[in-house]
Amino acid sequence: MDFLRPTTWAEALAAKADQPDAVPVQGGTDVMVEINFGVRRPVALLDLTRVAELGTWTSVDGRHRIGAAVPYSVIIDRFGGELPGLAQAARTVGSPQIRNRGSVGGNLGAASPAGDSHPPLLAAGALIEAESRDGGVRMIPADGFYTGVKRNALRPDELIRAFHMAPATGPQYFSKVGTRNAMVIAVCSFAIALHPGERRVGTGLGSAAPTPRRAAEAEEFLAKELDWAAPLAPALLDRFGELCARAASPIDDVRGSAAYRRHAVAVMARRTLSWAWHDHLGRRAA
Amino acid sequence: MRLTCTVNGREETVEDVWEGESLLYVLRERMGLPGSKNACEQGECGSCTVYLDGVPVCACLVAAGQAEGRRVRTVEGLAEGDRLDPVQEAFVECGAVQCGFCTPGLVVQAHDLLARVERPSDAEIREALAGNLCRCTGYEKILDAVRLAAERKASA
Numbered sequence A: 001m002d003f004l005r006p007t008t009w010a011e012a013l014a015a016k017a018d019q020p021d022a023v024p025v026q027g028g029t030d031v032m033v034e035i036n037f038g039v040r041r042p043v044a045l046l047d048l049t050r051v052a053e054l055g056t057w058t059s060v061d062g063r064h065r066i067g068a069a070v071p072y073s074v075i076i077d078r079f080g081g082e083l084p085g086l087a088q089a090a091r092t093v094g095s096p097q098i099r100n101r102g103s104v105g106g107n108l109g110a111a112s113p114a115g116d117s118h119p120p121l122l123a124a125g126a127l128i129e130a131e132s133r134d135g136g137v138r139m140i141p142a143d144g145f146y147t148g149v150k151r152n153a154l155r156p157d158e159l160i161r162a163f164h165m166a167p168a169t170g171p172q173y174f175s176k177v178g179t180r181n182a183m184v185i186a187v188c189s190f191a192i193a194l195h196p197g198e199r200r201v202g203t204g205l206g207s208a209a210p211t212p213r214r215a216a217e218a219e220e221f222l223a224k225e226l227d228w229a230a231p232l233a234p235a236l237l238d239r240f241g242e243l244c245a246r247a248a249s250p251i252d253d254v255r256g257s258a259a260y261r262r263h264a265v266a267v268m269a270r271r272t273l274s275w276a277w278h279d280h281l282g283r284r285a286a
Numbered sequence B: 001m002r003l004t005c006t007v008n009g010r011e012e013t014v015e016d017v018w019e020g021e022s023l024l025y026v027l028r029e030r031m032g033l034p035g036s037k038n039a040c041e042q043g044e045c046g047s048c049t050v051y052l053d054g055v056p057v058c059a060c061l062v063a064a065g066q067a068e069g070r071r072v073r074t075v076e077g078l079a080e081g082d083r084l085d086p087v088q089e090a091f092v093e094c095g096a097v098q099c100g101f102c103t104p105g106l107v108v109q110a111h112d113l114l115a116r117v118e119r120p121s122d123a124e125i126r127e128a129l130a131g132n133l134c135r136c137t138g139y140e141k142i143l144d145a146v147r148l149a150a151e152r153k154a155s156a
Protein backbone atom coordinates (compact mmCIF):
# COMPACT_ATOMS: atom_id res chain seq x y z
CA MET A 1 0.00 0.00 0.00
CA ASP A 2 1.22 3.51 -0.76
CA PHE A 3 0.68 6.38 1.61
CA LEU A 4 0.53 9.63 -0.30
CA ARG A 5 0.88 12.90 1.59
CA PRO A 6 0.32 15.92 -0.59
CA THR A 7 0.79 19.23 1.20
CA THR A 8 -0.89 21.42 -1.39
CA TRP A 9 -4.18 21.14 -3.27
CA ALA A 10 -2.33 21.01 -6.61
CA GLU A 11 -0.26 18.07 -5.36
CA ALA A 12 -3.39 16.32 -4.14
CA LEU A 13 -5.09 16.69 -7.52
CA ALA A 14 -1.96 15.47 -9.28
CA ALA A 15 -1.74 12.43 -7.00
CA LYS A 16 -5.40 11.55 -7.65
CA ALA A 17 -4.96 12.04 -11.41
CA ASP A 18 -1.87 9.82 -11.49
CA GLN A 19 -3.44 7.19 -9.25
CA PRO A 20 -7.24 7.32 -9.50
CA ASP A 21 -7.49 4.17 -7.34
CA ALA A 22 -5.95 5.96 -4.37
CA VAL A 23 -8.50 6.32 -1.58
CA PRO A 24 -8.69 9.82 -0.08
CA VAL A 25 -8.66 9.94 3.70
CA GLN A 26 -9.54 12.92 5.88
CA GLY A 27 -11.00 12.15 9.31
CA GLY A 28 -10.76 8.43 8.56
CA THR A 29 -13.98 7.73 10.42
CA ASP A 30 -15.31 5.77 7.45
CA VAL A 31 -12.09 4.73 5.71
CA MET A 32 -10.24 3.42 8.78
CA VAL A 33 -13.16 1.31 9.93
CA GLU A 34 -13.10 -0.42 6.55
CA ILE A 35 -9.34 -0.93 6.67
CA ASN A 36 -9.33 -2.14 10.28
CA PHE A 37 -11.93 -4.74 9.39
CA GLY A 38 -10.28 -5.77 6.14
CA VAL A 39 -13.30 -4.67 4.11
CA ARG A 40 -11.04 -2.48 2.04
CA ARG A 41 -7.40 -2.84 0.99
CA PRO A 42 -6.75 0.17 -1.20
CA VAL A 43 -3.61 0.26 -3.34
CA ALA A 44 -2.93 3.66 -1.85
CA LEU A 45 -4.22 6.04 0.80
CA LEU A 46 -4.26 9.69 -0.16
CA ASP A 47 -4.01 11.63 3.09
CA LEU A 48 -5.62 15.05 2.66
CA THR A 49 -5.10 16.28 6.22
CA ARG A 50 -1.92 18.14 5.27
CA VAL A 51 -3.67 20.21 2.61
CA ALA A 52 -4.30 23.26 4.76
CA GLU A 53 -6.99 24.90 2.64
CA LEU A 54 -9.30 21.90 3.00
CA GLY A 55 -9.59 22.72 6.69
CA THR A 56 -10.50 26.39 6.21
CA TRP A 57 -13.49 28.40 4.97
CA THR A 58 -14.09 31.65 3.12
CA SER A 59 -16.99 33.65 1.72
CA VAL A 60 -17.68 33.64 -2.03
CA ASP A 61 -20.55 35.59 -3.61
CA GLY A 62 -22.32 35.80 -0.26
CA ARG A 63 -22.06 32.04 0.24
CA HIS A 64 -19.90 30.18 2.68
CA ARG A 65 -17.30 28.03 0.96
CA ILE A 66 -16.34 25.44 3.54
CA GLY A 67 -13.33 23.18 3.03
CA ALA A 68 -14.05 19.47 2.62
CA ALA A 69 -12.08 18.50 5.74
CA VAL A 70 -13.57 21.00 8.20
CA PRO A 71 -14.72 18.74 11.05
CA TYR A 72 -18.25 18.66 12.44
CA SER A 73 -17.07 20.19 15.71
CA VAL A 74 -16.08 23.35 13.83
CA ILE A 75 -19.33 23.40 11.83
CA ILE A 76 -21.16 23.34 15.16
CA ASP A 77 -19.03 26.05 16.79
CA ARG A 78 -18.72 28.42 13.84
CA PHE A 79 -21.84 27.91 11.75
CA GLY A 80 -24.60 27.20 14.26
CA GLY A 81 -26.12 30.62 13.55
CA GLU A 82 -25.78 30.86 9.79
CA LEU A 83 -26.17 27.22 8.77
CA PRO A 84 -28.48 26.01 11.54
CA GLY A 85 -29.83 22.94 9.71
CA LEU A 86 -26.38 21.57 8.97
CA ALA A 87 -25.14 22.41 12.46
CA GLN A 88 -28.08 20.57 14.02
CA ALA A 89 -27.31 17.53 11.91
CA ALA A 90 -23.62 17.78 12.82
CA ARG A 91 -24.51 17.71 16.52
CA THR A 92 -26.14 14.30 16.05
CA VAL A 93 -23.13 12.68 14.39
CA GLY A 94 -21.45 9.91 16.38
CA SER A 95 -19.72 11.22 19.49
CA PRO A 96 -17.43 14.15 20.33
CA GLN A 97 -14.38 12.19 19.19
CA ILE A 98 -16.04 11.36 15.86
CA ARG A 99 -17.16 14.98 15.41
CA ASN A 100 -13.60 16.17 16.05
CA ARG A 101 -12.40 14.20 13.01
CA GLY A 102 -15.36 13.45 10.74
CA SER A 103 -16.14 15.96 8.00
CA VAL A 104 -18.86 16.91 5.55
CA GLY A 105 -16.41 16.18 2.71
CA GLY A 106 -15.98 12.64 4.04
CA ASN A 107 -19.73 12.25 4.43
CA LEU A 108 -20.12 13.30 0.77
CA GLY A 109 -17.31 10.98 -0.30
CA ALA A 110 -18.96 8.04 1.46
CA ALA A 111 -22.40 9.10 0.14
CA SER A 112 -24.23 6.77 2.50
CA PRO A 113 -28.01 7.20 2.26
CA ALA A 114 -27.91 7.58 6.06
CA GLY A 115 -25.24 10.31 6.12
CA ASP A 116 -26.51 13.12 8.32
CA SER A 117 -25.17 16.08 6.40
CA HIS A 118 -27.03 15.21 3.21
CA PRO A 119 -30.62 16.23 4.15
CA PRO A 120 -29.62 19.75 5.27
CA LEU A 121 -27.36 20.18 2.22
CA LEU A 122 -30.32 19.24 0.01
CA ALA A 123 -32.83 21.42 1.84
CA ALA A 124 -30.58 24.48 1.68
CA GLY A 125 -29.54 23.91 -1.94
CA ALA A 126 -25.83 23.45 -1.28
CA LEU A 127 -23.27 23.17 -4.08
CA ILE A 128 -20.40 20.73 -4.00
CA GLU A 129 -17.14 21.97 -5.49
CA ALA A 130 -15.26 19.11 -7.13
CA GLU A 131 -11.99 19.45 -8.97
CA SER A 132 -9.53 17.41 -10.98
CA ARG A 133 -6.15 18.29 -12.47
CA ASP A 134 -7.28 17.67 -16.03
CA GLY A 135 -10.97 18.58 -15.83
CA GLY A 136 -10.87 21.68 -13.66
CA VAL A 137 -13.61 22.73 -11.25
CA ARG A 138 -17.20 21.46 -11.35
CA MET A 139 -19.95 22.87 -9.15
CA ILE A 140 -22.39 20.04 -8.48
CA PRO A 141 -25.75 20.81 -6.85
CA ALA A 142 -26.36 18.54 -3.87
CA ASP A 143 -29.51 17.45 -5.65
CA GLY A 144 -27.42 15.91 -8.44
CA PHE A 145 -24.57 14.60 -6.31
CA TYR A 146 -26.00 11.34 -4.96
CA THR A 147 -26.23 8.78 -7.74
CA GLY A 148 -26.80 5.46 -5.96
CA VAL A 149 -26.29 3.61 -2.70
CA LYS A 150 -22.89 4.89 -1.51
CA ARG A 151 -22.22 6.32 -4.95
CA ASN A 152 -21.74 9.92 -5.94
CA ALA A 153 -21.16 12.03 -9.02
CA LEU A 154 -17.38 12.32 -8.56
CA ARG A 155 -15.19 11.18 -11.44
CA PRO A 156 -12.29 8.86 -10.59
CA ASP A 157 -9.74 11.66 -10.78
CA GLU A 158 -11.81 14.21 -8.84
CA LEU A 159 -11.60 15.34 -5.25
CA ILE A 160 -14.02 17.40 -3.20
CA ARG A 161 -12.53 20.79 -2.48
CA ALA A 162 -15.41 22.37 -0.55
CA PHE A 163 -19.15 22.80 -0.29
CA HIS A 164 -20.94 26.09 -0.75
CA MET A 165 -23.96 27.15 1.23
CA ALA A 166 -25.69 30.48 1.61
CA PRO A 167 -26.36 31.73 5.14
CA ALA A 168 -29.92 30.80 6.10
CA THR A 169 -32.54 33.38 5.20
CA GLY A 170 -35.22 31.57 7.19
CA PRO A 171 -35.63 28.89 9.86
CA GLN A 172 -34.01 25.48 9.30
CA TYR A 173 -34.48 22.23 11.17
CA PHE A 174 -33.08 18.72 11.16
CA SER A 175 -34.70 15.69 12.72
CA LYS A 176 -33.34 12.17 13.06
CA VAL A 177 -34.87 8.93 14.33
CA GLY A 178 -32.60 6.52 16.19
CA THR A 179 -32.46 4.32 19.24
CA ARG A 180 -30.51 6.76 21.39
CA ASN A 181 -28.99 10.21 21.21
CA ALA A 182 -25.34 9.44 20.65
CA MET A 183 -23.66 7.14 18.19
CA VAL A 184 -26.70 6.45 16.07
CA ILE A 185 -26.93 5.80 12.36
CA ALA A 186 -30.22 7.37 11.32
CA VAL A 187 -33.17 5.02 10.95
CA CYS A 188 -34.37 7.92 8.88
CA SER A 189 -33.91 11.67 8.96
CA PHE A 190 -35.43 14.83 7.57
CA ALA A 191 -34.30 18.41 7.01
CA ILE A 192 -36.28 21.51 6.18
CA ALA A 193 -35.20 25.00 5.15
CA LEU A 194 -37.54 27.94 4.69
CA HIS A 195 -36.56 30.45 2.01
CA PRO A 196 -39.07 33.23 2.76
CA GLY A 197 -37.62 35.65 0.18
CA GLU A 198 -38.38 33.16 -2.57
CA ARG A 199 -41.57 31.87 -0.96
CA ARG A 200 -40.06 28.40 -1.14
CA VAL A 201 -39.42 25.51 1.25
CA GLY A 202 -36.52 23.09 0.75
CA THR A 203 -36.54 19.49 1.99
CA GLY A 204 -34.11 16.61 2.36
CA LEU A 205 -34.78 12.96 3.26
CA GLY A 206 -32.13 10.69 4.73
CA SER A 207 -32.04 6.92 5.04
CA ALA A 208 -35.40 6.68 3.33
CA ALA A 209 -34.33 5.79 -0.22
CA PRO A 210 -31.25 4.43 -2.03
CA THR A 211 -29.87 7.96 -1.95
CA PRO A 212 -30.54 11.07 0.08
CA ARG A 213 -33.18 13.02 -1.85
CA ARG A 214 -35.55 15.96 -1.85
CA ALA A 215 -39.32 15.61 -1.64
CA ALA A 216 -39.86 17.58 -4.85
CA GLU A 217 -43.63 17.17 -5.02
CA ALA A 218 -44.00 18.28 -1.41
CA GLU A 219 -41.87 21.35 -2.11
CA GLU A 220 -44.01 22.26 -5.13
CA PHE A 221 -47.15 21.79 -3.11
CA LEU A 222 -45.96 24.23 -0.43
CA ALA A 223 -44.72 26.74 -3.00
CA LYS A 224 -48.25 26.83 -4.39
CA GLU A 225 -50.39 26.51 -1.26
CA LEU A 226 -48.55 28.22 1.61
CA ASP A 227 -49.83 31.55 2.85
CA TRP A 228 -46.61 33.04 4.29
CA ALA A 229 -48.49 35.41 6.60
CA ALA A 230 -50.92 32.92 8.15
CA PRO A 231 -50.72 30.04 10.63
CA LEU A 232 -50.35 26.57 9.11
CA ALA A 233 -53.65 24.91 8.22
CA PRO A 234 -53.79 21.38 9.70
CA ALA A 235 -54.91 19.93 6.37
CA LEU A 236 -51.94 21.50 4.63
CA LEU A 237 -49.57 20.13 7.24
CA ASP A 238 -51.01 16.63 6.81
CA ARG A 239 -50.76 16.80 3.07
CA PHE A 240 -47.14 17.95 3.32
CA GLY A 241 -46.35 14.95 5.53
CA GLU A 242 -48.05 12.60 3.08
CA LEU A 243 -46.18 13.98 0.10
CA CYS A 244 -42.84 13.71 1.93
CA ALA A 245 -43.59 10.11 2.85
CA ARG A 246 -44.48 9.46 -0.76
CA ALA A 247 -41.07 10.77 -1.84
CA ALA A 248 -39.44 8.02 0.22
CA SER A 249 -38.70 4.58 -1.22
CA PRO A 250 -37.35 2.90 1.88
CA ILE A 251 -36.25 -0.66 2.52
CA ASP A 252 -36.70 -3.06 5.42
CA ASP A 253 -33.43 -3.55 7.26
CA VAL A 254 -32.05 -4.15 10.74
CA ARG A 255 -32.64 -0.54 11.75
CA GLY A 256 -36.28 -0.31 10.73
CA SER A 257 -39.00 -1.45 8.36
CA ALA A 258 -39.97 0.39 5.21
CA ALA A 259 -43.45 1.07 6.60
CA TYR A 260 -42.02 2.54 9.80
CA ARG A 261 -39.65 4.75 7.83
CA ARG A 262 -42.44 6.07 5.63
CA HIS A 263 -44.51 6.84 8.72
CA ALA A 264 -41.57 8.48 10.49
CA VAL A 265 -40.78 10.68 7.48
CA ALA A 266 -44.34 12.02 7.55
CA VAL A 267 -44.11 12.72 11.28
CA MET A 268 -40.71 14.45 10.98
CA ALA A 269 -41.89 16.47 7.99
CA ARG A 270 -44.91 17.77 9.89
CA ARG A 271 -42.90 18.43 13.03
CA THR A 272 -40.01 20.27 11.41
CA LEU A 273 -42.38 22.39 9.30
CA SER A 274 -44.35 23.28 12.45
CA TRP A 275 -41.18 24.27 14.31
CA ALA A 276 -39.92 26.30 11.36
CA TRP A 277 -43.30 27.96 10.88
CA HIS A 278 -43.48 28.91 14.51
CA ASP A 279 -40.10 30.65 14.16
CA HIS A 280 -41.09 32.23 10.86
CA LEU A 281 -44.27 33.80 12.23
CA GLY A 282 -42.39 34.86 15.35
CA ARG A 283 -39.81 36.69 13.24
CA ARG A 284 -42.54 38.41 11.21
CA ALA A 285 -44.23 39.57 14.40
CA ALA A 286 -40.95 40.84 15.90
CA MET B 1 7.22 3.35 6.19
CA ARG B 2 8.93 5.34 8.91
CA LEU B 3 6.85 7.41 11.31
CA THR B 4 8.06 10.24 13.51
CA CYS B 5 5.80 12.08 15.92
CA THR B 6 5.89 13.61 19.37
CA VAL B 7 4.31 11.36 21.97
CA ASN B 8 3.81 12.68 25.47
CA GLY B 9 6.40 15.35 24.83
CA ARG B 10 9.08 13.04 23.40
CA GLU B 11 9.94 12.65 19.77
CA GLU B 12 9.52 9.01 18.75
CA THR B 13 10.46 7.30 15.51
CA VAL B 14 9.31 3.84 14.50
CA GLU B 15 10.18 1.87 11.39
CA ASP B 16 8.31 -0.59 9.21
CA VAL B 17 4.89 0.83 9.90
CA TRP B 18 2.30 -0.64 7.56
CA GLU B 19 0.54 2.12 5.58
CA GLY B 20 -2.92 0.95 6.60
CA GLU B 21 -2.08 0.72 10.28
CA SER B 22 -3.85 2.85 12.88
CA LEU B 23 -2.22 5.23 15.32
CA LEU B 24 -3.62 3.01 18.08
CA TYR B 25 -1.67 0.01 16.79
CA VAL B 26 1.51 2.06 16.55
CA LEU B 27 1.14 3.32 20.12
CA ARG B 28 0.38 -0.07 21.61
CA GLU B 29 2.44 -2.45 19.54
CA ARG B 30 5.38 -0.36 18.34
CA MET B 31 5.88 2.27 21.01
CA GLY B 32 5.14 0.21 24.09
CA LEU B 33 2.29 2.45 25.23
CA PRO B 34 -0.57 0.05 25.99
CA GLY B 35 -2.56 2.62 28.01
CA SER B 36 -4.90 3.38 25.12
CA LYS B 37 -7.09 0.32 24.75
CA ASN B 38 -8.25 -1.51 21.68
CA ALA B 39 -11.82 -2.65 22.21
CA CYS B 40 -13.66 -2.14 18.93
CA GLU B 41 -11.42 -0.60 16.25
CA GLN B 42 -14.45 1.17 14.83
CA GLY B 43 -14.82 4.37 16.80
CA GLU B 44 -17.74 3.09 18.87
CA CYS B 45 -16.23 2.64 22.33
CA GLY B 46 -13.81 5.53 22.91
CA SER B 47 -11.35 3.39 24.86
CA CYS B 48 -8.57 4.41 22.45
CA THR B 49 -9.13 8.15 22.95
CA VAL B 50 -5.92 10.22 22.74
CA TYR B 51 -5.13 13.85 22.05
CA LEU B 52 -3.93 14.52 18.52
CA ASP B 53 -2.58 18.08 18.31
CA GLY B 54 -4.63 18.83 21.42
CA VAL B 55 -7.93 17.41 20.13
CA PRO B 56 -9.38 14.16 21.51
CA VAL B 57 -9.83 11.54 18.79
CA CYS B 58 -10.23 7.80 18.46
CA ALA B 59 -6.68 6.59 17.79
CA CYS B 60 -8.09 3.51 16.06
CA LEU B 61 -9.46 5.75 13.27
CA VAL B 62 -6.30 7.80 12.69
CA ALA B 63 -4.09 6.36 9.97
CA ALA B 64 -0.57 6.09 11.37
CA GLY B 65 0.83 8.27 8.59
CA GLN B 66 -1.60 11.02 9.49
CA ALA B 67 0.24 11.42 12.82
CA GLU B 68 3.55 12.20 11.09
CA GLY B 69 5.03 15.32 12.67
CA ARG B 70 2.06 15.76 14.99
CA ARG B 71 1.74 15.81 18.77
CA VAL B 72 0.08 12.86 20.46
CA ARG B 73 -0.80 12.76 24.14
CA THR B 74 -2.01 9.51 25.66
CA VAL B 75 -3.26 8.60 29.11
CA GLU B 76 0.37 7.81 29.99
CA GLY B 77 1.16 11.49 29.47
CA LEU B 78 -1.38 13.01 31.85
CA ALA B 79 0.38 12.54 35.19
CA GLU B 80 3.22 14.82 36.19
CA GLY B 81 5.92 12.50 37.43
CA ASP B 82 4.39 10.63 40.36
CA ARG B 83 1.48 13.02 40.68
CA LEU B 84 -1.66 11.80 39.01
CA ASP B 85 -3.83 14.27 37.18
CA PRO B 86 -6.88 15.32 39.24
CA VAL B 87 -9.11 13.37 36.84
CA GLN B 88 -7.10 10.20 37.43
CA GLU B 89 -7.14 10.73 41.19
CA ALA B 90 -10.88 11.27 41.21
CA PHE B 91 -11.48 8.09 39.18
CA VAL B 92 -9.56 6.10 41.78
CA GLU B 93 -11.24 7.74 44.76
CA CYS B 94 -14.78 7.48 43.42
CA GLY B 95 -14.55 3.82 42.45
CA ALA B 96 -15.08 4.75 38.83
CA VAL B 97 -12.76 1.93 37.76
CA GLN B 98 -13.73 -1.73 37.72
CA CYS B 99 -12.12 -3.82 34.98
CA GLY B 100 -10.42 -0.62 33.81
CA PHE B 101 -10.66 -1.23 30.11
CA CYS B 102 -12.68 1.91 29.41
CA THR B 103 -10.77 4.03 31.91
CA PRO B 104 -7.90 5.45 29.81
CA GLY B 105 -10.30 6.73 27.16
CA LEU B 106 -12.69 8.16 29.71
CA VAL B 107 -9.88 9.85 31.58
CA VAL B 108 -8.54 11.55 28.43
CA GLN B 109 -12.03 12.59 27.34
CA ALA B 110 -12.91 13.94 30.81
CA HIS B 111 -9.52 15.67 30.96
CA ASP B 112 -10.38 17.51 27.75
CA LEU B 113 -13.83 18.48 29.03
CA LEU B 114 -12.40 20.00 32.20
CA ALA B 115 -9.74 21.85 30.21
CA ARG B 116 -12.50 23.53 28.21
CA VAL B 117 -15.31 23.88 30.76
CA GLU B 118 -14.51 24.74 34.35
CA ARG B 119 -17.76 23.63 35.95
CA PRO B 120 -19.60 21.39 33.51
CA SER B 121 -23.26 20.59 34.12
CA ASP B 122 -24.34 16.95 34.29
CA ALA B 123 -25.75 17.31 30.80
CA GLU B 124 -22.39 18.56 29.55
CA ILE B 125 -20.56 15.69 31.23
CA ARG B 126 -22.91 13.14 29.69
CA GLU B 127 -22.60 14.71 26.29
CA ALA B 128 -18.79 14.80 26.49
CA LEU B 129 -18.62 11.14 27.51
CA ALA B 130 -21.31 9.90 25.10
CA GLY B 131 -18.70 8.20 22.92
CA ASN B 132 -17.07 6.23 25.75
CA LEU B 133 -18.62 2.90 26.65
CA CYS B 134 -18.22 1.20 30.02
CA ARG B 135 -19.51 -2.33 30.50
CA CYS B 136 -18.93 -2.45 34.26
CA THR B 137 -19.72 0.61 36.30
CA GLY B 138 -23.12 1.79 35.13
CA TYR B 139 -21.54 5.25 34.71
CA GLU B 140 -22.77 6.77 37.99
CA LYS B 141 -19.36 6.62 39.65
CA ILE B 142 -17.75 7.91 36.50
CA LEU B 143 -20.03 10.96 36.69
CA ASP B 144 -19.14 11.32 40.38
CA ALA B 145 -15.45 11.25 39.48
CA VAL B 146 -15.77 13.92 36.82
CA ARG B 147 -17.77 16.14 39.20
CA LEU B 148 -15.15 15.68 41.94
CA ALA B 149 -12.27 16.41 39.56
CA ALA B 150 -14.06 19.51 38.30
CA GLU B 151 -14.61 20.76 41.85
CA ARG B 152 -10.98 20.23 42.81
CA LYS B 153 -9.60 21.80 39.68
CA ALA B 154 -11.90 24.80 40.02
CA SER B 155 -10.96 25.40 43.67
CA ALA B 156 -7.25 24.69 43.19
Ligand SMILES: Cc1cc2nc3c(=O)[nH]c(=O)nc-3n(C[C@H](O)[C@H](O)[C@H](O)COP(=O)(O)OP(=O)(O)OC[C@H]3O[C@@H](n4cnc5c(N)ncnc54)[C@H](O)[C@@H]3O)c2cc1C
Pocket (backbone or CB within 6 Å): A023, A024, A025, A026, A027, A028, A029, A030, A031, A032, A033, A048, A068, A069, A092, A093, A094, A095, A098, A101, A102, A103, A104, A105, A106, A107, A108, A109, A110, A114, A115, A116, A117, A158, A159, A160, A161, A183, A184, A185, A186, B042, B043, B044
Ligand atom coordinates in the same frame (compact mmCIF):
# COMPACT_ATOMS: atom_id res chain seq x y z
C1 LIG C 1 -18.54 5.51 15.63
C2 LIG C 1 -19.00 6.21 14.39
C3 LIG C 1 -20.19 6.89 14.41
C4 LIG C 1 -20.64 7.54 13.25
N1 LIG C 1 -21.82 8.22 13.31
C5 LIG C 1 -22.27 8.87 12.21
C6 LIG C 1 -23.48 9.61 12.26
O1 LIG C 1 -24.15 9.70 13.29
N2 LIG C 1 -23.89 10.22 11.11
C7 LIG C 1 -23.17 10.16 9.95
O2 LIG C 1 -23.58 10.75 8.95
N3 LIG C 1 -22.01 9.47 9.88
C8 LIG C 1 -21.55 8.83 10.98
N4 LIG C 1 -20.37 8.12 10.91
C9 LIG C 1 -19.66 8.01 9.63
C10 LIG C 1 -18.57 9.07 9.40
O3 LIG C 1 -18.13 9.62 10.64
C11 LIG C 1 -19.05 10.21 8.52
O4 LIG C 1 -19.44 9.72 7.27
C12 LIG C 1 -18.00 11.31 8.33
O5 LIG C 1 -18.61 12.44 7.75
C13 LIG C 1 -16.83 10.87 7.46
O6 LIG C 1 -15.90 11.94 7.42
P1 LIG C 1 -14.32 11.64 7.43
O7 LIG C 1 -13.63 12.92 7.21
O8 LIG C 1 -13.95 10.88 8.64
O9 LIG C 1 -14.22 10.71 6.14
P2 LIG C 1 -13.11 9.63 5.69
O10 LIG C 1 -13.30 8.36 6.40
O11 LIG C 1 -11.77 10.25 5.70
O12 LIG C 1 -13.60 9.47 4.18
C14 LIG C 1 -14.91 8.99 3.87
C15 LIG C 1 -15.07 8.77 2.38
O13 LIG C 1 -14.94 9.98 1.67
C16 LIG C 1 -13.85 9.93 0.77
N5 LIG C 1 -13.25 11.26 0.84
C17 LIG C 1 -12.77 11.88 1.94
N6 LIG C 1 -12.37 13.12 1.63
C18 LIG C 1 -12.58 13.30 0.32
C19 LIG C 1 -12.36 14.40 -0.60
N7 LIG C 1 -11.87 15.57 -0.20
N8 LIG C 1 -12.71 14.23 -1.89
C20 LIG C 1 -13.25 13.06 -2.31
N9 LIG C 1 -13.49 11.99 -1.49
C21 LIG C 1 -13.15 12.13 -0.19
C22 LIG C 1 -12.98 8.81 1.27
O14 LIG C 1 -12.19 8.24 0.26
C23 LIG C 1 -14.02 7.84 1.80
O15 LIG C 1 -14.60 7.13 0.72
C24 LIG C 1 -19.89 7.47 12.06
C25 LIG C 1 -18.67 6.79 12.05
C26 LIG C 1 -18.22 6.16 13.20
C27 LIG C 1 -16.92 5.44 13.19
Ligand code: FES
Pocket (backbone or CB within 6 Å): B037, B038, B039, B040, B041, B042, B043, B044, B045, B046, B047, B048, B049, B058, B059, B060, B061
Ligand atom coordinates in the same frame (compact mmCIF):
# COMPACT_ATOMS: atom_id res chain seq x y z
S1 FES D 1 -11.04 1.01 19.93
FE1 FES D 1 -11.17 2.98 19.07
S2 FES D 1 -13.16 3.56 19.59
FE2 FES D 1 -13.12 1.52 20.24
Ligand code: FES
Pocket (backbone or CB within 6 Å): B096, B097, B098, B099, B100, B101, B102, B103, B133, B134, B135, B136, B137
Ligand atom coordinates in the same frame (compact mmCIF):
# COMPACT_ATOMS: atom_id res chain seq x y z
S1 FES E 1 -14.65 -0.43 34.14
FE1 FES E 1 -14.91 -2.14 32.87
S2 FES E 1 -15.54 -1.27 31.00
FE2 FES E 1 -15.56 0.39 32.33
